[in-house]
Amino acid sequence: MTCSSARHPGFFGLKRQFLLWIGVIYLITGLGALVLFAWVLHGVTRQLGEDFAIQYVLRQKDRLLGxxxxxxxxxxxxxxxxxxxxxxxxxxxxxxxxxxxxxxxxxxxxxxxxxxxxxxxxxxxxxxxxxxxxxxxxxxxxxxxxxxxxxxxxxxxxxxxxxxxxxxxxxxxxxxxxxxxxxxxxxxxxxxxxxxxxxxxxxxIQTALSEDRQGVNTILLDQDGAIKAHRNRAYIDFNTVAKGQAERNTLYRLLASPEERTLLSERLEQLRYNQLPVTVLRLTVEGQPYLAAIAYLTEIDWFVVALVDTAHVYSVWQFTPFAILLAFSLLALAVAITLLLNRWVLNPLARLHHSTQAVAAGDYRQLAIVDNHNEIGALTSAFNAMTLTVRQHTEQLEHRVEERTRELQQAHQALATTHRQVLDSIEYAQLIQQAMLPTPEVLKQALEDYFLIWNPRDLVGGDFYYCRIDERGGLLAVIDCTGHGVPGAFMTMAVNAVLNHVTSALCADDPARILREVNRLLRATLNQNDRGEAFENGLDVGICYRFWSKQELCFAGAQFNLFCQDAGETPLMMIAGDSHSLGYRRSDPDWTFRNHWIEAPP
Structure with missing residues (x-):
């Protein structure tokens, strides 16, 4: 099943409709806010500046006096x-x-x-x-x-x-x-x-004027108007106590007109004699108009002056009517946008959402209705096309998954069969390896009283023990071959065959000679004499021979030691074997091993 391509929204696009209506609303509310703001600002600026200046100078007074x-x-x-x-x-x-x-x-x-x-x-x-x-x-x-x-x-x-x-x-x-x-x-x-x-x-000065903000300048004057503190040190009057009135740097010198100087002098006198708690007047200081708030510091006979440039200082609370208008404008804008969204966006999206839920549930047959030729309509058409594509790919994927599942099941069955065959072979090899080990009866005859600890890690491995009895005595060997598992098991078979040959054809009562012959024959068997690509395979072994006719035990070891202890409280004794392994390429074929004789108990 196919679906027609989505149509371009054109002039009636959702974005253009939103911008057009939002622009109209902003123009209407902005014009009303501008008219109201101009009306309010005209009456508020003067009162705002005076209130701010009074509060500021009183705060400075309290902060400085302490x-x-x-x-x-x-x-x-x-x-x-x-x-x-x-x-x-x-x-x-x-x-x-x-x-x-x-x-x-x-x-x-x-x-x-x-x-x-x-x-x-x-x-x-x-x-x-x-x-x-x-x-x-x-x-x-x-x-x-x-x-x-x-x-x-x-x-x-x-x-x-x-x-x-x-x-x-x-x-x-x-x-x-x-x-x-x-x-x-x-x-x-x-x-x-x-x-x-x-x-x-x-x-x-930094402490006194630290709260100065943009548009506000704090000055400290003495009783005669001399400047005691100013952010610009050039205005400060130094050593005032030793100067005449005409020599002092005063605020009067910075004023623009004699009328302002007279007014300032009168206000300072009124403050000094407690006629006013604080006074506010307009002064022109160095050509710049300021709103000056002055308070008297009675304890030190000084004045604190705050020069406020009202163009830089406003109180947000004075613009409450504008804030209310702005709030109503935003509310009207929000209502208008909500209505438009509900008509052109939310309802179509709700229908599209219903279709997406059906698709999410696995029903790819339900397609959304396209009833608007705008971005939402284009989105709906694209969703329908996507739904059809997903359905086709899902069907193909399900078919592929079924095929792949069958292949995996077949591979698993083949692997299980192979594993079973390998395991059967290893278990059979275990039986063969165990069959070459001496029986408990042979060990009993050779040693009379013994115990055995033999716990291979794998089903088959490279560790085993060997026992042989003849008319002169009994031979016991413990062997550790190279490798674990199947490789080690193969080594044990080779070593067992070499031991059988040496003990039956050469000698059985000389452990040192047995080690030497096993070393020579195993190197030859494994081609360790060849300088080609030979593997390093060999073994470590300890051999004991017990004589029937005399109470002696002969021991020889290749990287093996013998631990023995007489009956009673005698300490445990270790007899060290030779530090030389058998059968490796590095093993010396002419190495002479040593026999150690130990008195055996009757």
Missing amino acids: PIQRELALARKLADSPLLKHWARDESDPVLRAAALAELDSYRRYFADRSYFIALDASKHFYFNDATDAYRSREQGHTLDPDLPSDSWYFASIAGTADFNLNVNYDTSLDIYKLWFNVIIRNGEEKLGVGGTGLELDRF
Whole structure:
């Protein structure tokens, strides 16, 4: 039976129909989403930026205050130490000096930067040690000079009225940039010096501004608007405490207009006097418009400023209407696709699936109905053609399997017959090999009292024992021939024949001579003297001869040893045979074997 070839779907193909309808749905929903998005975005952008800026600056405030407050509190505790105050009055006392330096080192271990400094007003000596303890035993660095600009911070701090100040400065003697916590050491109204710690500037800026994201820039200002922390070090105002207002790098200098400077100054004053918790205003900084959120750090009299570029910061939650529209659009698209799939794909595939199940069950007569001229219809036609092909091949295969099964059965029967014939031959050979072994009566006559262990691995093999009795005595031999199974059995037949010839024609009471003659005759029998392609076949053997007339036993061995023990408690004794095998090509035909005489029990 044949089937017509599948028709090409052409213009009405399933793929084109899907793309057309999906395109129409996306155009409709996309246009509606675009209109709604533009309407929502116009009213949301400003509020979104303000909300984000306020939350961001408050989070920065909380994050910065903790570490700074901790360092400041510890620095103020250091400045309030009675021991340090006592030492400041009597700096030359070595006992006080050692105790004071030990206490300073104790504070150093708890400062975040693991560093401290102290400057004593009486001598103007400056003491310092850092996290690496590099200045131990040389903490006194230099003497402060009011004429040096690098030391102006100290004299400005002593001259001021504040109990402390936070000063960003570069210390030329130490060659470091730090945010210094300068705390006045007082004894009542008397100022004894300045002490505290410092935070490495780059690390402090990295920590303070680590949460900055794209479109957001965090700046720290002091009470006068001087920039204390900025990602660009060029904007930072160093040694502010020793500068006049006109010399400082302030945020005011970066603003575009006097109106913005005035507005910023007013808002900072309002924050400083608790009139506002946080303020938001629009500023143009270096020509770039920003939404600025400012919060006041009361404890250190600083301000944290977050400059937000609203073009880069949006909140996803503000676009809920758009998300809802998108969800409904996707739902409508899913419904439309489901309906189309059900009509053009699912129903035809269900019928095709029914036919495939019938074919899977072995019924190749059921063919699917082709009622659409699209990809599914082409697939159905191809399936019908495949079903017919499979049916034809299945019938041919079943016929071949039947023929092959008959051939295998015949081969199996022939193999079984051959196996039975071979096994019968081997079993018969076993009977022949066992027939040449001495009977128990012969062994009893030769040895009187004996036991025998003989357990061949195969039906026939290369191991056997030999016994012969004459008027002078009895001979016993144990032989291990080359090979197992049938080859070994053939060797035993040859060796048995040679032994019979030697013991009957030459001698039976000289084991050493018997070994020599067996070696010579077996090499000749197996053509081991020929230098052609001869096989290495031979044997190992041990021979004993017991004399009737005297209580002696004669033993000779070729790679065999004799173990013997007298009656009683005497130890087991081993008599070694010659280390020379018989019958092999490598065996020396002129080898002289040795006889060993043993006293036999009566």
